[in-house]
Amino acid sequence: MNRLNSCCLCALLLVLFWSGCGEEEHRSSAAAAAQRGILLFGNNAEPQSLDPHKATAVADGKIISSLLEGLVRPSARESGAVHPGMAESWERNDDATEWRFHLREAFWSDGQPVTSYDFAYAFHRLLHPAFGGRYAEMLYALRGARAYNRGEIAWEDVQGVSTPDARTLLLRFENPTPHLLQMLLHYTWFPVPAHRVEELGGMLDRRSLWTDPEKWVGNGAYLLQERRMNDYLAVVPNPHYWRASEVRNRGIRFLPIVNGYTETRMFFGGKLHITNNVPPEMMEMARARAPREFCRDPYYCTIFYRLNTTRKPLDDVRVRRALSLAIDREALVSRVVHGAGKAAYGFTPPTGEYSTLEQTTAGMTQSEREAEARRLLADAGFPGGAGFPTLELMTTSRDVQRVMGECIQAMWKRVLGVQVEIRACEWTAYKAAQQNGEYDISSSSWSGDYADPATFVELWRSGAGNNCTGWGSSAFDAALDAANACSSRVERMRKFAEAEQEMLRGCPIIPLYWSERTYLRSSHVTGGWYPLLLDQHPLDAVELRQNPFAEP
Amino acid sequence: MKNSNASHGCSLWQDAARRLLRNRPAALSGVFLLLMVAACFILPVFPCVPNPNTIDLNAIAQGCSWQHLLGTDHLGRDMLARVLYGGRISLLVGFAATTVSLFLGLGYGMVSGYAGGRVDTWMMRAVDVLFALPFIVVVIVFSLSIEEPCREFTSWVVLHTGWNRDSVAPLLGLVPLFLAIGALGWLTLARIVRTQTLALREQEYVLAARSLGLGHCSILMRHITPNLLGPVIVYTTLAVPGIMLTESTLSFIGLGVKAPNSSWGTLIKEGADRMEIAPQLLLYPALFFCLTLLALNFLGDGLRDALDPRSAKD
Numbered sequence: 001m002n003r004l005n006s007c008c009l010c011a012l013l014l015v016l017f018w019s020g021c022g023e024e025e026h027r028s029s030a031a032a033a034a035q036r037g038i039l040l041f042g043n044n045a046e047p048q049s050l051d052p053h054k055a056t057a058v059a060d061g062k063i064i065s066s067l068l069e070g071l072v073r074p075s076a077r078e079s080g081a082v083h084p085g086m087a088e089s090w091e092r093n094d095d096a097t098e099w100r101f102h103l104r105e106a107f108w109s110d111g112q113p114v115t116s117y118d119f120a121y122a123f124h125r126l127l128h129p130a131f132g133g134r135y136a137e138m139l140y141a142l143r144g145a146r147a148y149n150r151g152e153i154a155w156e157d158v159q160g161v162s163t164p165d166a167r168t169l170l171l172r173f174e175n176p177t178p179h180l181l182q183m184l185l186h187y188t189w190f191p192v193p194a195h196r197v198e199e200l201g202g203m204l205d206r207r208s209l210w211t212d213p214e215k216w217v218g219n220g221a222y223l224l225q226e227r228r229m230n231d232y233l234a235v236v237p238n239p240h241y242w243r244a245s246e247v248r249n250r251g252i253r254f255l256p257i258v259n260g261y262t263e264t265r266m267f268f269g270g271k272l273h274i275t276n277n278v279p280p281e282m283m284e285m286a287r288a289r290a291p292r293e294f295c296r297d298p299y300y301c302t303i304f305y306r307l308n309t310t311r312k313p314l315d316d317v318r319v320r321r322a323l324s325l326a327i328d329r330e331a332l333v334s335r336v337v338h339g340a341g342k343a344a345y346g347f348t349p350p351t352g353e354y355s356t357l358e359q360t361t362a363g364m365t366q367s368e369r370e371a372e373a374r375r376l377l378a379d380a381g382f383p384g385g386a387g388f389p390t391l392e393l394m395t396t397s398r399d400v401q402r403v404m405g406e407c408i409q410a411m412w413k414r415v416l417g418v419q420v421e422i423r424a425c426e427w428t429a430y431k432a433a434q435q436n437g438e439y440d441i442s443s444s445s446w447s448g449d450y451a452d453p454a455t456f457v458e459l460w461r462s463g464a465g466n467n468c469t470g471w472g473s474s475a476f477d478a479a480l481d482a483a484n485a486c487s488s489r490v491e492r493m494r495k496f497a498e499a500e501q502e503m504l505r506g507c508p509i510i511p512l513y514w515s516e517r518t519y520l521r522s523s524h525v526t527g528g529w530y531p532l533l534l535d536q537h538p539l540d541a542v543e544l545r546q547n548p549f550a551e552p
Numbered sequence: 553m554k555n556s557n558a559s560h561g562c563s564l565w566q567d568a569a570r571r572l573l574r575n576r577p578a579a580l581s582g583v584f585l586l587l588m589v590a591a592c593f594i595l596p597v598f599p600c601v602p603n604p605n606t607i608d609l610n611a612i613a614q615g616c617s618w619q620h621l622l623g624t625d626h627l628g629r630d631m632l633a634r635v636l637y638g639g640r641i642s643l644l645v646g647f648a649a650t651t652v653s654l655f656l657g658l659g660y661g662m663v664s665g666y667a668g669g670r671v672d673t674w675m676m677r678a679v680d681v682l683f684a685l686p687f688i689v690v691v692i693v694f695s696l697s698i699e700e701p702c703r704e705f706t707s708w709v710v711l712h713t714g715w716n717r718d719s720v721a722p723l724l725g726l727v728p729l730f731l732a733i734g735a736l737g738w739l740t741l742a743r744i745v746r747t748q749t750l751a752l753r754e755q756e757y758v759l760a761a762r763s764l765g766l767g768h769c770s771i772l773m774r775h776i777t778p779n780l781l782g783p784v785i786v787y788t789t790l791a792v793p794g795i796m797l798t799e800s801t802l803s804f805i806g807l808g809v810k811a812p813n814s815s816w817g818t819l820i821k822e823g824a825d826r827m828e829i830a831p832q833l834l835l836y837p838a839l840f841f842c843l844t845l846l847a848l849n850f851l852g853d854g855l856r857d858a859l860d861p862r863s864a865k866d
Contacts, residue, residue, distance in 0.1 A: 261825035261826070279825075281826060281829055285829055335628075403627065406627060409812060410605065410606070410812065411607075421810050423810075
């Protein structure tokens, strides 16, 4: 009887296995969604918040950008290029310190008009010292914003934002900001429905329910329809949107799939149209299996480790530098990342006009770097790792990060004799621990919000919301201020590079590599998707067709 | 003298052993399990088995060779060594946690069932209350709360015995895990034991023993326990696989085995992610795991038949 049972079990397992392998039957899901015009979008993680003043993660930003619209909106074809959004037109003065935006006649989804007051209200809310917005420094360029955010002056004295009338918004800046339009694509510059936020708890209520699907009011291309934790978030076109007739699809489902292996498998099982990321190990397989669907785009993104400089022994710059030097980045990129990136010896990804590498050790071979690392660690009082406490490396549960962690763990043990434990956290727990500084080493990534080194270098200003390392240097802050004050582009880049050098010497982070974006895009997606360096795809432009190879 | 020998020849245990050996699948399973335990705990001591955590980025996901008998994993670590070390942890957690829950469940259920009446009612309501708590959540809270004392214990052991920290820490680090699983996994067993005991204590031979003046303890040991062994052993052998699975769940959320060390559960998880690229990474740990579970099931089955005192003596 028992033998029979186990035979049955084996047979059942085999059947399950083979049915899992069959893919054509399951293709229907993506095809059916394409027929209904619903885009199935792999979005990496469950959003922390849909409130543009509380969100900091890339996954949150993608959803928010489809629900709210700022003064300008991104181009689908060219990274960093903008189209008029809520602002119909704008003008600026010669040195780009004063911008005047003329708003179009547009409405929130409850029928109320979108006014310049909504923008001013949103900026006020994010900058309010009692609100504690993590991303407040995005608005620091506004005149008086930083002082207000630090509680030094009253909102009435902030000169950066003024609203001459309901349809005009005047922004004044401390320094020349020729790249303002690109910055405006980021959700921290979006308006919020002031009347709605006031109604549901007021400006400073961090737990306000205005982002609940039933209560949602927005001005973007889509409306929040349904949210199921760890399952999906569905949006439908917003009938009040000013370009409602130009929205190319009939809704989006954002699927929070952290595991890239699962996501890739779901794509081949016909459950997704666009994935967030193909794990490096699966690239060869994905390319061979779906050469037309596999995409490998350049990306403005750095993978790095944050070091908690408030904890011993990481408060010693020699220890931090030793940890950084002991990592063989070339091996990491070629073997673990499988070439989908470039070894990083600086923080900001190099672009045509900007590039900076850690100066003091540039040009060293890996064995020289390792010798230097051992020397530094011995100097710091831990020769050969003796007496060095066991540190904890915090990663998300993403597999690439864990594999990389294990690899670096082994490198540190081999080169320095340093013991590190890996703690893989679920995404929200990881974010919370990082923001509260409850970690030793945190596996992190940062992708640029606009095509300017400021989006990377500004991160490390003392006390900045996304710094999270406890590191700060007045010399670095002064260098940043000097860079921001430049009006010439070339000079600006040079000054930013100097500032970054200062930061790299302080070593609050360990840059690992500059990543590329590898993902899969189904052939059901027939238009509106082009490779973009900043990955700010306007999802309302995405066109779907059920049978992509048939003539329309 | 001869007489006593003859009566010993028919003792419960010898009889059971004879019947077990005659049951071919069960006996084979037992041998297989012994070999498996020996392989996992003794083989890695020999220098010919490489260090399971040595990363070789120039030999990623390779097939079988003389150097790596089962090939290498996605970071170039020797697969055989990883499977053996993983088995060490999985088996240890499985058996240790089961032992903890076995003693708790057996004692609790027996006392409850034998005492009967109000004591029984209250003891079983307490079990109901514990049953209502979500198992995984309680295990997490419990193992977190005893993690710190256990870590201090590890340091103490390393300090006083002078053993290599690398070899001791992964095993001692599991103590909170199997204490937590064991301390909460006895509930079902307590219920089974209690029901059996309720029926057994009404049997004539128990009455006879009692009327002959035997104490409660002796009755429990001599008459109740042997009759309980059948269901208990079957339940235990079936519980080991479940506990091994719980262990892999907890390891996955970071409470069990910490990387780079691995258990079969984490190895299977890693392999499952890469099954299109390198199916052998899934195949080997899954094979070891499945065979062990299957053997445990066969052995449990055989032991039940062998230990049943009611089955005809032949």
